[in-house]
Amino acid sequence: xxxxxxxxxxxxxxxxxxxxxxxxxxxxxxxxxxxxxxxxxxxxxxxxxxxxxxxxxxxxxxxxxxxxxxxxxxxxxxxxxxxxxxxxxxxxxxxxxxxxxxxxxxxxxxxxxxxxxxxxxxxxxxxxxxxxxxxxxxxxxxxxxxxxxxxxxxxxxxxxxxxxxxxxxxxxxxxxxxxxxxxxxxxxxxxxxxxxxxxxxxxxxxxxxxxxxxxxxxxxxxxxxxxxxxxxxxxxxxxxxxxxxxxxxxxxxxxxxxxxxxxxxxxxxxxxxxxxxxxxxxxxxxxxxxxxxxxxxxxxx
Amino acid sequence: xxxxxxxxxxxxxxxxxxxxxxxxxxxxxxxxxxxxxxxxxxxxxxxxxxxxxxxxxxxxxxxxxxxxxxxxxxxxxxxxxxxxxxxxxxxxxxxxxxxxxxxxxxxxxxxxxxxxxxxxxxxxxxxxxxxxxxxxxxxxxxxxxxxxxxxxxxxxxxxxxxxxxxxxxxxxxxxxxxxxxxxxxxxxxxxxxxxxxxxxxxxxxxxxxxxxxxxxxxxxxxxxxxxxxxxxxxxxxxxxxxxxxxxxxxxxxxxxxxxxxxxxxxxxxxxxxxxxxxxxxxxxxxxxxxxxxxxxxxxxxxxxxxxxxxxxxxxxxxx
Numbered sequence: 001x002x003x004x005x006x007x008x009x010x011x012x013x014x015x016x017x018x019x020x021x022x023x024x025x026x027x028x029x030x031x032x033x034x035x036x037x038x039x040x041x042x043x044x045x046x047x048x049x050x051x052x053x054x055x056x057x058x059x060x061x062x063x064x065x066x067x068x069x070x071x072x073x074x075x076x077x078x079x080x081x082x083x084x085x086x087x088x089x090x091x092x093x094x095x096x097x098x099x100x101x102x103x104x105x106x107x108x109x110x111x112x113x114x115x116x117x118x119x120x121x122x123x124x125x126x127x128x129x130x131x132x133x134x135x136x137x138x139x140x141x142x143x144x145x146x147x148x149x150x151x152x153x154x155x156x157x158x159x160x161x162x163x164x165x166x167x168x169x170x171x172x173x174x175x176x177x178x179x180x181x182x183x184x185x186x187x188x189x190x191x192x193x194x195x196x197x198x199x200x201x202x203x204x205x206x207x208x209x210x211x212x213x214x215x216x217x218x219x220x221x222x223x224x225x226x227x228x229x230x231x232x233x234x235x236x237x238x239x240x241x242x243x244x245x246x247x248x249x250x251x252x253x254x255x256x257x258x259x260x261x262x263x264x265x266x267x268x269x270x271x272x273x274x275x276x277x278x279x280x281x282x283x284x285x286x287x288x289x290x291x292x293x294x295x296x297x298x299x300x301x
Numbered sequence: 302x303x304x305x306x307x308x309x310x311x312x313x314x315x316x317x318x319x320x321x322x323x324x325x326x327x328x329x330x331x332x333x334x335x336x337x338x339x340x341x342x343x344x345x346x347x348x349x350x351x352x353x354x355x356x357x358x359x360x361x362x363x364x365x366x367x368x369x370x371x372x373x374x375x376x377x378x379x380x381x382x383x384x385x386x387x388x389x390x391x392x393x394x395x396x397x398x399x400x401x402x403x404x405x406x407x408x409x410x411x412x413x414x415x416x417x418x419x420x421x422x423x424x425x426x427x428x429x430x431x432x433x434x435x436x437x438x439x440x441x442x443x444x445x446x447x448x449x450x451x452x453x454x455x456x457x458x459x460x461x462x463x464x465x466x467x468x469x470x471x472x473x474x475x476x477x478x479x480x481x482x483x484x485x486x487x488x489x490x491x492x493x494x495x496x497x498x499x500x501x502x503x504x505x506x507x508x509x510x511x512x513x514x515x516x517x518x519x520x521x522x523x524x525x526x527x528x529x530x531x532x533x534x535x536x537x538x539x540x541x542x543x544x545x546x547x548x549x550x551x552x553x554x555x556x557x558x559x560x561x562x563x564x565x566x567x568x569x570x571x572x573x574x575x576x577x578x579x580x581x582x583x584x585x586x587x588x589x590x591x592x593x594x595x596x597x598x599x600x601x602x603x604x605x606x607x608x609x610x611x612x613x614x615x616x617x618x619x620x
Binding site for chain 2: 134135137138139140141142143144145146147149150153226230233234237238250253254257260261264267271274275278279281282283286
């Protein structure tokens with residue numbers, strides 16, 4: 001009984017002669033990779049639930065009925081009620097709106113900033129690259145949760161502030177990853193040719209570099225989204241994120257934790273919702289990175 | 302080799318100086334007047350003026366920065382605006398309590414996840430790998446406060462063997478804190494281990510595909526020997542950085558977990574000082590975190606150099 005397997009000789013994969021459209025290629029990948037398909041399906045279900053929440057539950061997430069407080073799961077309230085008599089299921093269904101809305105906005109902003117800065121650093125090189133990387137290193141050295149807390153206490157807990165704060169915290173890591181990917185593209189002949197044609201940095205970035213690093217950016221998006229969801233829910237849990245009575249999963253766990261012996265479902269339901277969303281994002285990131293040959297785990301480090 | 306070492310240390314110091322500037326600027330440039338914010342809107346003008354004077358707010362920012370750094374280098378981080386005690390001593394006390402959690406966490410997370418990661422890598426695509434990979438995927442998909450809440454449900458309520466909250470203040474002794482350390486440490490270790498397991502698995506798979514492992518096996522070495530003598534040292538190399546990053550991440554991770562368990566550590570101090578706008582304490586914690594981060598990265602780089610002969614010789618040649 002051997003626990004070791006002699007690996008097959010690595011078969012070099014022929015690059016496709018014609019690059020298919022990005023959407024078509026993504027669709028093929030999703031169909032062939034079970035992890036990516038399951039992950040994206042889970043995320044899609046979460047988005048649907050968040051959008052259709054008013055249709056799915058007759059209860060309002062912020063209106064409580066004090067005479068029906070702290071009920072266990074039953075026919076009227078499938079997941080019970082919390083200490084204010086609010087329907088837990090309704091709060092969980094609506095809770096995705098805040099989590100998804102803020103997280104998607106924050107991730108898009110982070111990725112956009114990170115991609116532009118990363119590509120610029122790789123293309124321009126020289127002092128811009130040096131200075132940028134030094135500053136980003138210094139930002140990375142400060143714990144993200146502390147940076148977030150300081151920004152939020154200074155500017156208030158509005159969604160816009162949180163989106164901005166998350167971007168500040170996560171841009172350095174995205175820049176590192178994108179810069180690494182772009183550095184592999186910059187020496188290519190077609191970039192040199194574009195430079196020789198006299199194209200500007202912005203045009204080279206958009207037409208030559210970006211199309212060749214979309215894989216990395218997409219995987220980075222899925223992965224960063226999972227981190228952002230976790231960070232934002234932690235912030236809400238600590239009382240610095242969503243303001244009560246907003247339905248939010250992190251906030252719900254914080255509110256119902258003290259009553260966990262009476263109504264465990266009130267804490268467990270948002271936990272399950274949060275965990276499934278992040279598992280979905282992680283599965284999607286894993287599946288896509290494996291299918292596209294992006295070394296996700298190493299990039300996460 | 303020596304020049305490589307020197308370059309790394311100088312770069313680390315540069316990062317630290319830049320971080321301290323950023324920390325100082327971020328905290329000092331909080332909108333509004335610091336003195337008014339600390340004292341609240343109802344403070345009398347004379348009280349605000351007194352605090353402004355005490356904080357030297359009338360002097361230019363660079364002068365205050367120089368003074369702060371000079372003090373920090375001598376272990377003097379100023380006085381807390383809330384307790385009135387020296388920040389250095391206060392932060393040190395909380396930091397010591399957190400170090401207890403960090404020690405237990407790192408010990409369990411690193412040993413446990415290396416074993417699991419290597420197992421998953423060796424049994425690639427068979428049931429032990431599937432099991433370990435699935436569990437670690439879930440581990441990295443739940444925030445620390447969720448793990449902590451579930452652990453409290455299991456070990457403090459269902460089977461009441463460990464305390465759910467700490468009842469001692471920051472001056473508690475190690476003996477008093479010891480029973481309370483396990484649940485916070487377990488929460489952090491589970492989240493932290495998930496990342497290390499994945500990294501270790503990938504590097505073991507990479508290494509086991511290498512020619513020298515095949516050679517070792519063809520020499521007739523036992524599986525155990527191949528793994529311990531040939532595969533593990535190389536597989537550890539990329540894992541080192543993930544471990545270092547995770548140790549640095551701990552500084553932030555404790556913020557959530559310590560608040561769940563009311564553990565008197567640096568994370569709890571961080572949150573309360575942010576709430577109270579205790580600026581000297583926030584600055585001190587941020588600076589110490591930056592030092593921990595930079596030191597961990599430096600240690601990982603040096604460790605990687607010690608483990609990787611290629612890096613050593615390259616360093617030697619450039620000299």
